[in-house]
Amino acid sequence: MTPLIPLTRDLVLIGGGHTHALLLRRWGMDPLPGVRLTLIDPGPLTAYSGMLPGYIAGHYDADTPQIDLVRLARFAGARLVIGRAEGLDLAAREVVVGDRRIGFDVASLDIGVTSRMPQVEGFAAHGVPAKPLGQLARAWEGYRTGEGRAHVAVIGGGIAGAELAMAAAHGLRHRGARVTVIERDRLLPGASDAARRLVRNRMTALGVTVIEGTQVARIEADRVCLDDGREVASHFTIGAAGARPQGWLAETGLSLTDGFVDVGPTLQSSDPRIFAAGDCAHMLHDPRPKAGVYAVRQAPVLFDNLRAALSGGRMRDYQPQKDYLKLVSLGDRTAMAEKWGRVVALPMLWTWKDRIDRRFMDKLSDLPEMAAPKLPDPVAEGVVEALGDKPMCGGCGAKVGRGALREALAGLPARTRADVLPLPGDDAGLILTGGARQVISTDHLRTFVEDPHLMTRIAAIHALGDVWAMGARPQAATVSLILPRMSAEMQRRSMAEIMAAAREVMDAAGAHILGGHSSLGSELTVGFTVTGICENEPVTLAGARPGAVLILTKPVGSGTILAAEMARAAPGRVVARAWEAMVQGQARASEILAGAQAMTDVTGFGLAGHLSGICEASGCGAELHIADVPLMEGALELAEAGIRSTLFADNMSGAGAAILGAGGARAELMFDPQTAGGLLAAVEPDRAEALLAELRAAGYPAARIGRMVEGAGLKLV
Known part of the structure; x- marks a missing residue:
């Protein structure tokens, strides 16, 4: 068996400029084992300068000039940190991103320039x-x-x-x-x-x-x-009055010229652990104007030299060309070309420029399919079928199917303690302690995003969902953590990021972190055991009555989006907005819905599966109006393209006697596994509109999605 190579070095790319974008593509095709690669950028997309005038002129749509950093990061096996770098601590070897500090062994700057004009009033x-x-x-x-x-x-x-x-x-x-x-x-x-x-x-x-x-x-x-x-x-x-350096570079302690980072032929700065490329760099050995052509041609040299810095190899020099062809858009589909003092303007030059620009963008979007590791030969019967034709989903898409879980739980012995109350179907348990009602639940997630800080925030919100769903107030938490095998220094860095994120979420929820357990394994897994205090009667699955209105506090579609992202089929903007939805806490929603007849959080078994749980526990049926269910941006288009989570089939079969009165991709999203999903509540009809208004005022995209009915089972209409 091939040994798992431990992570021993952190390479951090600061900025998603053209040089780093091309480097990510190369890294995905030829990674350096043992290196954890991180990209920091303010957004999931970055604009390509060559096409921006064409977009302003209306020749391109909004998506054409955008480089998708989410897809590039997935291809490169890199973690993407969406945030703006604001400083470098060279002594601690850390990049400052807001309240976060991200450690590095080697870092590279490609943050471009700014044309902000702070000196101009207004x-x-x-x-x-x-x-x-x-x-x-x-x-x-x-x-x-x-x-x-x-x-x-x-x-x-x-x-x-x-x-x-x-x-x-x-x-x-x-x-x-x-x-x-x-x-x-x-x-x-x-x-x-x-x-x-x-x-x-x-x-x-x-x-x-x-x-x-x-x-x-x-x-x-x-x-x-x-x-x-x-x-x-x-x-x-x-x-557009000239190129100005990013102001925070002046505080780094690096050698600068007019605010730009001084680099030598190897693109190393005055600190040999810090490289710089593109417009933010000043080449001491051969100063050049700020132009994208230099950034593009620096990429292969930077790729080789970063690998050399991380592996003890030999570096090579970058030698810029003396002049280059300048192609200038002239508004319509005409361009001017200038080189060596000669100038000409023709429509065919715009066509040529457009072809060059599209070829560059194609290189960053049409990423090659890398060959998967071959299976040994022979393998046991059933291995190929068990592996399936796509990677196993992370998050709630990696859960055990509802049918298998039910069968396992059915064999548990009957309750033997008087202070442990049975809550059939609920994910949380209820314990009586000194007259207080304490909710307890546990949850963990297999990683689906490489950034441990973001992954921890999502996992914490997800684990708190069971407490919030019962109308309880979070009390305490312990952390259960598996890190990929890595060096002691990288363990320290990772633990610092994870615990900072855990404290951020738990502090906001009012829960105290007591401690936890950690170990090393094959991949990152983050989990929490949480407790909460029920000051009023707990809201369970079992109280819904016919006529109750169903309210959902978050849109669905995360399972489909995450499955698409793993296959590099989801637009970066769609993925980033799904992450934003997942980290929205449900504390205030839980308070607003505290008087609900029944409530649950929508997670791994999908909206239909969790609503079926309410039906079974309450002894009545439900109508789910699928047209009224809010969907995450891009989820429907991805579902229509055939994207499905690996848990989708289990959810379809495990939702009970669900009657599909309506079909198609929208109906299938009702069975999509959700991670850190919203609260689903059955409420009194005369309170529904007031509750919806209060939820929306609190920032939740809440919707009325159906009602409880006489009979049994779930009907999708």
């Missing part, structure tokens, strides 16, 4: 920086679909500002766009006279006004005020 409130690119792309999506005459101002008349101004004029022509470029020097400083003349003529044809030799005094919601007293109408003001 920019923070009314301006949009051209970089980082994601913020501009998101803001433009809403503005482009508005109504009325569009007024846009672009501060900065360099290549980037000129491209954006021409793109905006073309993209907003249906709104009679008035676009103004404001440049303190002259248009396209540093460009050749021929390039400047061509761009100026193109701007004139598009109706773009150029104001040169003046600066911005302040920005207001509907105008830009210049220092000479003039005012420029603008409802959308873009800051």
Whole structure:
């Protein structure tokens, strides 16, 4: 048997820039055993600069210029931390991300630049920086679909500002766009006279006004005020006046030039454990302008040198080219090319540029299928069938099927203690201690997200669900933890992140962490045993009566989304929003629904399975109106594409006598296993609307999804 290789080194990539995106692809094809790879970025997507003007002009939809970091991270086997890096502690070897500290042995910076203009009054409130690119792309999506005459101002008349101004004029022509470029020097400083003349003529044809030799005094919601007293109408003001370094780099202690990280030929900074690439780096050995072409060509050198730094290998030098072909979009499907002082503009150049850009994006989206390890030959009968045709899901998708679980529990001996109360069908138990009613439950999750901090938050919310579902107040918790086999230092780092996340959730819930147990194994597994105090009668599965209205506090679809993410078939934005839903606690919802007839949390057996549990315990039936059940973004589309959790079939067969009055993908999502799902409550009909209003005011996407009825069984209508 091949031995499990322990993790011994942490490599942290700070920023999802072009260099790191290409590095992730290479890493997925040729990882270095023993290294835990981490990517930190503010969002699940990052914009590709080459296509942004085309998006502003309307040539691409919102998704086309976006690099999906969730998919890339899954392909590379990396953990993705969604958050903005704010500092480096070189002595402790930690990256500061908000309240978190993420340890590293080797780190690499590819955080780009910013065009924020903090020195300009009103920019923070009314301006949009051209970089980082994601913020501009998101803001433009809403503005482009508005109504009325569009007024846009672009501060900065360099290549980037000129491209954006021409793109905006073309993209907003249906709104009679008035676009103004404001440049303190002259248009396209540093460009050749021929390039400047061509761009100026193109701007004139598009109706773009150029104001040169003046600066911005302040920005207001509907105008830009210049220092000479003039005012420029603008409802959308873009800051594109040069590339500025990220401010926090100044506090790192690294050697900088004008705020950019100094690197040598190996792309190492003044601290040999820290590398830097892309626009945030300044190449001491051969300074170059800020351009994406250098970032792309640094990727293979950075990949080799990071591996060498982690394995004791030999590094190689990066030598940038002296000049490069500049392709500038001119608003419509025309582009200008400039190299060695020669300038030409043709429609075919835009087509060529589009082909280059799409090829780059295809490289990062059409990821190769890596061969799975071959099974030994021979193997026991049934091994192939048991493995199935896809990886086993994590989270609640990895649960034992309801049928097998019921059969095992049916063999347990009858209750022998008077202070332990039976609650048929409920996941939590009820104990009488000194007159107090104490709820106890335990739960653990097989990892489905590589970030241990996020995984712990989800597992803690999930474990608390049984306590909240009984209307109890969380009291105490113990942690049950299996870490992948790793070095002592990495154990320390991982435990610190996990316990910080556990404390964050349990403190917010009012529960005290007493301790727990940890061990090493083949993969991360996080669990909690939790107790809670019932100050009132516990809400169980058994009290629902015909006529009661069914309320659900969270959307469903996490099992399908997580299964798709494992197969790299789920859009990163969809996955990130599913994570956000999973970490939403249910404490306030539990308080609001405390007087429910019956309540449960929707987890591994799916909405239909857990509602069937209420039906069985309460001795009545239910109608589930599937059209009214809220779904997570993207879940229906993935289900329609045939994505299913590995627990789906068990949930279909284990939901009891469910009658499918309606079919299709939406109906099948009723059997989708949920992780850290919402509360499902049966409430008095005359209280339903008031409870829904209170839940929504508290931030829950709650919905009325059906009712309890006479008879038995569950009907999906």
